[in-house]
Each structure stands twice: as structure tokens, then as C-alpha cells.
Amino acid sequence: APVMAALVPWLVSRPCRQIMLVRQVNSLTVVQGQQWEGQKKIVSRFETALCGTDLLPVSKYLFSAAGKNIRPRIISAMAGAVNAHREDKVEMMMVEQKQDLVTQMCEMYHTASLYHDDVIDNADMRRGQPSVPAAWSTKHAVMGGDFVLSVAYGLLAEIDSEEVTSCMSRVVKDLVEGELLQMSGKVDTEDNLDLYLHKCYLKTATIIANGCRSVASLSDSSLADEAEQFGREIGIAFQVVDDILDYVASPEELGKPGGGADILAGVRTAPLILAARQSPRLRRLLDEGSGDCGEIVKIVVEEGGLEMAREVANEHADKALKAVEGWKESDCKNDLQEIVKICIDRNM
Numbered sequence: 528a529p530v531m532a533a534l535v536p537w538l539v540s541r542p543c544r545q546i547m548l549v550r551q552v553n554s555l556t557v558v559q560g561q562q563w564e565g566q567k568k569i570v571s572r573f574e575t576a577l578c579g580t581d582l583l584p585v586s587k588y589l590f591s592a593a594g595k596n597i598r599p600r601i602i603s604a605m606a607g608a609v610n611a612h613r614e615d616k617v618e619m620m621m622v623e624q625k626q627d628l629v630t631q632m633c634e635m636y637h638t639a640s641l642y643h644d645d646v647i648d649n650a651d652m653r654r655g656q657p658s659v660p661a662a663w664s665t666k667h668a669v670m671g672g673d674f675v676l677s678v679a680y681g682l683l684a685e686i687d688s689e690e691v692t693s694c695m696s697r698v699v700k701d702l703v704e705g706e707l708l709q710m711s712g713k714v715d716t717e718d719n720l721d722l723y724l725h726k727c728y729l730k731t732a733t734i735i736a737n738g739c740r741s742v743a744s745l746s747d748s749s750l751a752d753e754a755e756q757f758g759r760e761i762g763i764a765f766q767v768v769d770d771i772l773d774y775v776a777s778p779e780e781l782g783k784p785g786g787g788a789d790i791l792a793g794v795r796t797a798p799l800i801l802a803a804r805q806s807p808r809l810r811r812l813l814d815e816g817s818g819d820c821g822e823i824v825k826i827v828v829e830e831g832g833l834e835m836a837r838e839v840a841n842e843h844a845d846k847a848l849k850a851v852e853g854w855k856e857s858d859c860k861n862d863l864q865e866i867v868k869i870c871i872d873r874n875m
Contacts, residue, residue: 565599565631566590572678585663585671589638592654598637601735601761601866602630606742607859608851609750626742628682629691633738635679636695640702642672647706648792690744690751694737705729715795720839723800724763731769732762753850757863760847765870767840770796771833772874774824790820797839799823802832844871 570587577583606626613619644650645658646665652658659668676699683692705726708714714723728736739758743751773789773796789796795803795813803809809826817823827833844867854860 565627565634568627569631569635569678573674576678577674582670582674585659585667586674588659588662588671589641589654592656597765597866597870598735598738599630599634601758601863602633602738602742603627604859604862604866605739605754605757606630606746608854608857608863609743609746609754611855611857611859612747612750622746625686625688625691625745628686629695629738629741629745632679632682632686632695633698633734635675636698636702637734639672639675639679642668642675644706647710686745688741688745690748691741694741694744698733698737701729701733705733709794712793715793718800718803720797720800723795723797724767724839727763727766728759731766732759735759735762735765750854753854756850757847760843760850761867761870764840764843764847764867767797767836767843768871768873771798771836771840774798774827774833775874790823791818797836798827798832801835801839802827802830805830805832840871 570590573583573586573590577586603626606623606629610619610622610626641653642659645653645660646668649660650658651661656662659671679695683695686692705728708722708726708729713719714726736755736758740751740755743754770789790799799809799813803813806826809823809830812819812823812826847867848864851860851863
């Protein structure tokens, strides 16, 4: 309801055809319920490679659960928005096939990172069900994540592009660097919003940014920089909203630990960093290593930490929209604009 209320003034100004399009994608619940077609292709690859082995159910596990499906939808829409600029439609089918492989690859990268994250974080829940370590073991999670990555790497040979190979290699480097940055505790001991946002890029936005750059380079390389900028900014905005929801959403709504889970883990995110700048008492609690999650959440809310973090997310969302505002009008460009609104207005 809050999402719809926020969108009503904007919707009434659009033509009927576009209103119908928005109605199809204006709710994250709807997006989540619409299984991304590439998911079936990924699972099919696993079944071909692992027929009859114990690793098959492990590798399929998180792909069978309902994720947000935001990343593949962003990258698919980006591919279509870039393709709308092509005057030469020769070999378009091959370009689209390779773009689809990039989209699959990015989702495999993301999901493989979840297998490994749940080992590092000792997480019991993922996507509303027991995590792989909880359902099997940490060893199964490590091997399952490794297998998913290996299948993703294999797609590079089919795509056969130096630019895509470079982008996808950068993603792995960034994911590892981001995890090591979080493990170092630097973000959690300093009042440094820029360092936090850098971590958001490394752990979340890099997949979207490099995925967008990859699909653009396969079609019209002149748009690659703007495509990457869109992916970077919406990826950061998405993560900031995720961190806001940790304060206001339950684990059941998120499908993973919430309700102050970041605070309990000693992880400082935008709401806490920004609220601490306003509150000497909050800074003192943090310096003392207080475990009073309820009190910390209360102060963050009272000091406007959630609203200030929302402003940060909105700033990055606006930068994403600006990156593609000069592009040729198309349904896929409209989709990108709608997805930005979904990422910002979501409550799960």
C-alpha cells in the first residue's frame, strides 16, 4: 500500500499503455512472484552437469527459492534499452543470446556468493528457508557455491568477449575485496559513510554495474559507460534500502535475518552511521560495544537515521536515472525507470 500511494500521482500522468506496464512491475511482490525465465535455464545446466550426483540438490537449492529477481530484471532491461539504439539489426539474435548468458552469469555469481556468505555469517535462514549450511553442512555450502561459480565461468567461452571477460573477472575480485573489507571491521569502527558506500559497491553493486556494462558492450559499446553508471548507482541504492529494512522489517518479511541483525553482528550501515553523527549517546554506546539492540534502534529512529539513509538511497537512484535519461525512448528504458522505483519503494 505505501508503495502504491507514493506512485499514484506519477501514474496518472502516464498513457494507459504505460500504466498497464507499470502495474505489472510496480510491486516487488509481483516481481518476486514472476519467476525469471533464465532461472530454468540455469537449473537445466546444473541437471545436465550433475545428473544423479549428491551435489545436484545443493546447487539447485537457492535457485528454487523465491528471490527478489531484481538483478536479472535490471540487466535484461538494460540489454533491451541499449539494443533499441542499434540501427543495424543484423546478428541481433546472436547479441541477445549472449546478453542472456551475461544475465544468467550475473545471477549465478550473486547466488554463489550467498552460499559462501551463509558460511561466513553462520546464517540459518536464506530466502525464507533454511540456509544451505543449516540444511546440509558448511562443506556442502562451500562446494555448492564453488560449483555454481564454475558453471558461470564456463559461459565466458560461449560469450567470447574480452570486455565481458574483464567485467566478470572484476566482479569476483570486488566480491572478495568487499567481504574482506567487512571482515576487517574498518567500516564498523569509523564514521566513514564513503567507506560504507564503497563496501556497498563491492558487495552488491559490482554485479549489476559490470553486468550492465557487459550487455551494453555486446551491442553498442558507446553506451557502456552510462550503462555501468546506472548499474553502480542503482546497486548502491538497493543496498542502502536493504540496510534500512534491517531496522524496520522482520526476518519473515526479509526472508533472512532482520530486526536489527546488522547491529547484533556489529555491522555499521547508513542509518547507524548517520544517526551517530547526531547523537553523543549513540556514539558512546557504540564505543562501549553495547549489545542493547533495542536501545540502539530506538536512538537511530529518534535521530532520523532512517530518513537520512533514505535520502542517500534517493540520491543514488536519481544518479542512476540521470545516467540513461538521454537514451532513446523504449519500453525497456521505461522498465529501467520502473525498477528504480521498485528498488527504492520496496518494503521487503
